[in-house]
Amino acid sequence: MRRALRSTKIKKIVKRTPGNRLTIHFRKPKPNYAHCGICGKKIVRARLRASEIRKLPKVQRRPERPFPELCPKCMREKIKAMIRAVVKI
């Protein structure tokens, strides 16, 4: 096991292979939650490392709605504000 993998943060999982021998699988820690751009609250979304995100299709990397970097509540407030700017109610 090389030096970098000996840290406690990396999980070691012992697996039995079809060839009936034991191997160790290493699992790196998950990154933090995403946070909303306006209110700064936690956005409940998949916590994936950059290497895992890169493997996902583009559509699954972020929500399909406009302003994906905001939480749904802030997004609605922003769109309502934009509507009020454009349309006189």
Add this chain to the structure above:
Amino acid sequence: MSIFEPGRVCIKIAGREAGKYCVVLEVIDENFVIVQGPKVRKRRCNIAHLQALPEKIEIKEGVDINKIILEKFGEGIIK
């Protein structure tokens, strides 16, 4: 007499079609209506996800609603 009667022009606030114009076709109950728009699929939508506008348009048979909205309002307020 809720403001979400058939013909009411609205803007969707939530979902991937947020910021797009749509018109109420039918009212299901006090929470749900059927909406359609040039960039909005004909769908059942919660009125909480809609922002009503003062304008209304008539809904007649054989009248292309999407074309009317496209000419009068455009697709939406967001690109």
